Amino acid sequence: MGDYLLLLLADLLLAVNFAFNKIYQRRAGTSFTAGFTFSAICGAFTALIFWIYNGFAFAFSPFSFIMAILQSLLCTAYLLIGFRIIKRQGVSIYTMFLMTGGMTVPYLFGIIFLNEAFSAMRFIGLAVIIVGGFLSGSGKEK
Numbered sequence: 001m002g003d004y005l006l007l008l009l010a011d012l013l014l015a016v017n018f019a020f021n022k023i024y025q026r027r028a029g030t031s032f033t034a035g036f037t038f039s040a041i042c043g044a045f046t047a048l049i050f051w052i053y054n055g056f057a058f059a060f061s062p063f064s065f066i067m068a069i070l071q072s073l074l075c076t077a078y079l080l081i082g083f084r085i086i087k088r089q090g091v092s093i094y095t096m097f098l099m100t101g102g103m104t105v106p107y108l109f110g111i112i113f114l115n116e117a118f119s120a121m122r123f124i125g126l127a128v129i130i131v132g133g134f135l136s137g138s139g140k141e142k
Contacts, residue, residue, distance in 0.1 A: 030083040
């Protein structure tokens with residue numbers, strides 16, 4: 001039962017995240033400056049949460065520095081792409097974009113790097129999701 005509650009909480013927080021992205025995008029726009037500002041605010045908030053969770057301790061290593069730089073670059077690119085999608089197509093296409101990537105990347109990573117078994121049905125399901133994402137974004141109506 002606890003797993004279902006965590007799943008529902010994750011879904012709720014994801015929906016809240018999408019709503020905050022849309023509200024910020026409407027107020028600040030979709031420029032690179034707005035995206036970087038939003039990313040900095042989210043990063044500062046996240047750093048504060050983890051600093052508190054870590055007992056107000058701070059540690060640093062070259063590996064953690066490289067990982068932080070890579071994550072910040074990828075997250076900023078993800079955020080800027082998301083702002084553009086919200087501006088042009090709306091939150092529904094943005095959600096589809098995120099969910100497609102969120103399912104495709106782990107599936108391919110598992111097959112390529114973790115030697116997970118390939119399944120024709122899983123591949124067909126993934127292809128249907130990707131095609132559905134393209135079709136939902138290619139229509140003239142929102």
